Amino acid sequence: MTPYDVSDDVIEVIRSPSPSPVAGAYRVFGETLRGLKTTFARILEGTTTIQYPEEKTPVYPRFRGRHRLHRFEDTGLEKCVGCSLCAAACPADCIRVVAAENTPENRVSAGERYAAVYEINLSRCIFCGYCEVACPFDAITMGHDYEMSDYTRSDLIFTKEMLLADAIERTPLRREGE
């Protein structure tokens, strides 16, 4: 086999002139010392690892985590009126709403109708936040919780009760200017 010839390159590459053996050895030695300095500076700098389960990265206020359904604070009625606009807006088709009429004896929401079934399949959700945008009553918003792993797929289908419940504050919120 013939030795590799630079002029055989298909693309012309501009190469620096190859140093003499002595200059090359000197340069290698100097560059090695520089590299050693660089790595040693990392020790003095300390680690940048975040020890995840104990220590969490704070999220931004607009972070799109797991959804939450809301109630009116004064009356305690649900904001959702079962209009299914969120289900229509959902690109992943993961929201299922079955609406029912409010009656004077059984008043669940503030409007005429309420969501008898409200399910979000979080294993399909892509967390785009379109449901939040589509909702005319701000009944559904994206929360800050991102710890949603589970053992079975069916456990990832969140029902209305789970979405309405007060979210467990598991995720720190990023403060102003942080």
Added chain:
Amino acid sequence: MLTLAEVNYFEPWWVQIIKSLVIFAVIFGILPILIVYERKLLGRFQSRYGPNRVGPFGLLQPLAEIVKFAMKEPFRTATSVGYLFRVAPVISIITAVAALAIIPWGDVQHIFGQQVGLYGIDVSIGPLYVFALGGISFYGIMLGGWASGSKYSFLGSMRGAAQLISYEVSQSLSIVGVIITAQTLSLTGIVHAQEGMWYFIPQFAGFLVFLVASFAETNRAPFDLIEADSEIIGYFTEYGGTPFVAYLFAEYANMIVVSGIAVTIFFGGWLLPFGIDPPGWVDPFVVLAKILIVFSFFIWIRATLPRLRYDQLMSFGWKILLPLATLNLLVTAVLVVS
């Protein structure tokens, strides 16, 4: 009768047995700690923690891994040569452990009214003994790669053998300078000869060549082509479970041996600078601390330098290191004689 080597001082047989057991137990107790120490220090060099989940500060990590390796199924490829496949890691680890006998941990001491030399054995062929065992340890790698019955393992072992043979020449030549300065081959004698000045100052070129060649001899980065974790495949590809651990431990035992030889030959063994002369029982700890410093330097280099290409490795070994070692030897010889 043919005498292979003279032994400078030896004790009754029972003291020798106790000594060898102590050296073996201490080194094999230290090996797992060194492994976790390397991974933690490597992590610090890369701005991360390294293992810190198992036990306090991750110290039980090697224990967990040893249990994991020991539980593995001892499978092997259908084309492997059974007997050699099992024997090869044993050769590797035996040569590594046998070389430990030569490292002097201290001078001859009085312990319970008995003269005990704080070393395995002090033979008059010192470094030659280490290099002889290093020569045999090729067989661990060659046979392991060949008996695996896999082309990749075989290629890896050929590459490894070529590397080890190339760098052994420079490694041996680099310490000849020290030997002709000290006028002795006994390692304790070399340490005693350093009482005025440690040899890494007058023999700096030899020290550098020895250090670089040692990286290559122990398969450490930047010369870890033999193993090359991430891309090309090494000689122990087909190994798993305890034979793999044997290779791993052999590598780390070799690192202790090489660090020990470097400490003995270039850093004055158990001697301390500035006229500090502690009592005799401190000596092994001094040597151990120095070995740990050299070991840390190995890790530092591993964290810094990228792996060499194979042709770079060969041309570096033969075109730079070997002439440098020879030149160093020549200059030293001329200076000593004149």
